Amino acid sequence: MTFASALSSLSPTSSWRFNGTSGDDIQNNQDLTYSGSPTTGVAGFAPDGDAISLVYASSQYCSASDTGSHYDFGTNDFSLLIAVKMADYPDVYGAVGREFTPLFAKSSYAGGNQMAWYLDGSTATKKTRLRLNNTPYDLVPTTPLDDGQWHLLLLTADRNGNASLFVDGGSTAEATVDISASSAVSLASALPLMVGAIDFNNDGLTIQDFYEGSLDVPAVWDGTLITGSQFAGLWAERSVVPRFMSVASATDTNTATVTVSKPSGTVEGDLLLCIIDWYDDVTKRNVTGDACTSSGWTEESALTNHPETYVYDTVLWKIAGASEPSTYDFVIDGAAVDGVGVVVLRIEDHDPTTPLAATPTPGDTGVATAPDPPATGTLDSGNYLVVVGAADNNTNNTPPADYQEAANPSYLSVGYKQLLGITSEAPGDYQTVSAGFATAWTIAIGPAGALTLVAVSPTDDVTTTGWSSTPLWSKIDEDPGSPDGTVITATAS
Secondary structure, three states: OOHHHHHHOOOOOEEEEOOOOOEEEOOOOOOEEEEOOOEEEEEOOOOOOEEEEEOHHHOOEEEEOOOOOOOOOOOOOEEEEEEEEOOOOHHHHOOOOOOEEEEEEEOOOOOOOOEEEEEEOOOOOOEEEEEEOOEEEEEOOOOOOOOOOEEEEEEEEOOOOEEEEEEOOOOOOOEEEEOHHHOOOOOOOOOOEEEOOEEOOOOOOOEEOOOOEEEEEEEEEEOOOOOHHHHHHHHOOOOOOOEEEEEEEEEEEEEOEEEEEOOOOOOOOOEEEEEEEEEOOOOOOOEEOHHHHHOOOEEEEOOOOOOOOOEEEEEEEEEOOOOOOOEEEEEEOOOOEEEEEEEEEEEEOEOOOOOEEEOOOOEEEEEOOOOOOOOOOOOOOOOEEEEEEEEEOOOOEEOOOOOEEEEOOOOEEEEEEEEOOOOOOOOOOOEEOOOOOEEEEEEEEOEOOOOOOOEOOOOOOOOOOOOEOOOOEEEEEEOOOOOOOEEEEEOOO
8 A cells, every 4th residue: 555545545634745736635626736836846755756845935835725615624623644854943944033834724823713733943842833713732742853854743633632743653642732622612714724834914915934844745634533543554654665865976087986975864774876887998997996895885787888889887785874974985996987977876765685676687788869778577566666877978868757867967867766566667768968879777676575686687788678586696707708898697695
């Protein structure tokens, strides 16, 4: 089950996914409208969808009209769900009067029939606050929410009892407060529901107190209290597929060493996937050296490309440790090369034992335009992150349709796509900016709990088909029998 289907099974009044130019309402077609042009396509809390990123200084927020009175609240019990990712509580941003920022708000702070749930950084005790009309109720989480990581928050409001705050799938509330004094207060309002801001005067002109950070999977239940066990079950569905989180890249010329920064946000246990491409007019040189050896990098495959254009790739990976260096040096064995590009992807929720579920052979080697990444072979019916790339000697490339581009330094482009319950994927063509010999390749990354490793053993440098159950490539020998003097030999891992 995906996170979206698990959320839908709880029958929210409205739930939204940020997968386009507006937040799509899955239940009632009450889409969230974007204001201030928030950044879309952000890696989300839930792997089967994107998030949005909001900037306070740009007055960015979302709102949904309440045509049809889908969430009037009245004197009903209700529940609110949202995922937040922020570096600080709102008071840190230094705006005058901005000690708080609403996650959800209906009506103004001073107006009647008000419901607002917001983050409050006005004191040393950082908290969330539920306001019912003019009565505030504080809920202080024990989990820090301002650590730059995703956190899933659930607020339940039993109008004759308690409001409770649940965090990150915990089945027991981290904070509870008696709100029965407001049980008879009607919250009914035809005003829009706002996410990430509030309309201070209910006039559509005084929108303020904007959220800073990323938001995902907002949902509202008008008349329903979600239980802690339901929340725990929902949380369990978020890690169903590996997720691309951040990237670092670098280029250099006339060098034997290329240095790249550690991707932002890297924490212990992340998968770091490194793709290096270089162009040179001499024989192929494998990437070896200090970074590959002492820092624990594993060379997954030496992808040998078109020998006439002297364009070469290699793929390496490592699991991030507790104390990663701020930069990595990759040394090309031999002498300096004409040009080199490197991309390092940070990936979460991967299989910790065999993170690379499958690595196919390179495809479309030596073509002049539109190199075609090889298809994934038959995988199990689980969910995967597929990484594709293309490289050439003098141009950049753009990934196939439906793939997001992670990075595009000189000589190299890397894109990614999540497969949800699809057992095979045939990427479309890469597109070259201008004519230039190019190559393409594909890697499938399995989720936590994935089946046993499936890898490939190629028959030669340029085959575009075939997967096998042979374990990882673990030895590279030179042999005159292959087109450019390289042969891959598979051994048991």
